[in-house]
Amino acid sequence: MKKTALLTMLSFADPDLRQQIEALPEGTALIGISTTGKAIAVDLDSESPHVLVCTASGGGSTMLRSLTAQFLHQGAHALVLDPKRISHLWAKGLPTVTHRSNIAGIHDALVHLATELERRLDLDGNLDTVPRLIVAVDEANATLRRLARYWETFRQKDDPKTSPAIAALEEALWVGRAARVHVIFDGRPQSTVLGGAARELFATVILARFTADTWQVLAPAAGPAPKQRHPQRGHFHVIQHGEVDETQAIRMTDADVVTWLTDPDDPTA
Template sequence: MKKTALLTMLSFADPDLRAQIEALPEGTAFIGISTTGQAIAVDLDSESPHVLVCTASGGGSTTMLRSLTAQFLHQGAHALVLDTKRISHLWAKALPTVTHRGNIAGIHDALLGLAAELDRRLGLDGDLDTVPRLIVAVDEANATLRRLARYWETFRQKDDPKTSPAIAALEEALWVGRAARVHVIFDGRPQSTVLRGAARELLATLILARFTADTWQVLAPAAGPAPKQRHPQRGRFHVIQHGEVDETQAIRMTDADVVTWFTDPDDPTA
């Protein structure tokens, strides 16, 4: 199909776009509009239980994590937001169904709590109708995982496992997340030194921007050679699902948009 000109910006402040987002079924989040004019979304239940976002610095990964997480929250999900920079997701601190952690000790403890929650949910034997979906949004994931590994070494005892139990909990969430209604949004190119290869393959929807040919080949080899990237455009991504690639202009949702959406939903500017 012939490509069409992409919009230069998609803003959540557009009331028509907001209405379309609010009408999406539970478990589905809007990513943006493709060059063919199609709405591109991620469906956590039927397509991809987990999402990988990978960009160069300034490529919009933080905005993408915020947009996706906020949409699932609006549908009734809860979220654990791991924000190693401590300031990238301040919006999350304002919402009652979000746990925000920034310091590495807090992130470690939160992931141990995630392991316990996974066990609890799996123990329900599929009776999860009244259990809210849980989104685990990991910003700057590679830096977070490296810091978790170093943190574990500061107090690991001789008989303790070598792998950080916090990292093991995140891997477990990738493996059993669909069955437990737990979904990971991972920001960064997964490194085999801290996240094992099989677990990385469970990140089935890829959202890439400002990538190198090497990054494309590692993350999306089945999608063919890396596409040429035009001049960097804010909010421009390539979305890969089931081996298909869609160049996509992503929605822009600011911190203020998210907070207002939840605290003053009748505000037309939210």
């Protein structure tokens, strides 16, 4: 299919785009539009239980906000881990979102996640009335390092060496599909923290401003790394099923998200 130049911006304020997003089935979110004009989406149920976002430009926060907001609009709940404290202010005050920013709060929220995973798995697949849970982890690599240090400050002799918060996140990656728990991970999984096999659980990988090494580690089945053009805001490479789509991602502002989720009938959202 013939490729064309990417759009310079893809705004949620466009009524046609919003209509397209709202028509998606539950569990599916639009990432953006590719150079071939194709809608690029992620389907949490049939294709990709988790999403990996790896950028060098802060674009991960934009992607986390857009995807999480779409799933929230469909009735999901979310745990948003915001270690910078300011990247996801939209999440504060929303009734179906738990927003945590300090490391103690992030630790406790993930420990609670382990309990929630166990509760959901005990339902043995009877999850029709249980809302989907999105775990959005911003600045994941730095957050995991801080969690490891935090655990060391009060770990007792007989306690496990691995932080229970990190163990809970890893468990969510492995069993999340069965529990309707889905991780959106902004970072590069490290074998020393999450285990080398964990990255294999991300069937959708979204990359921007990557190095050849990062591409080879996170998208080896997609072939050699493509040459990157001049950086363009919102421009990502989306890898699914070994195929690569250059994609312009949706831009959703904090105000867009809050208005849409609190007053979904407002056409200006």
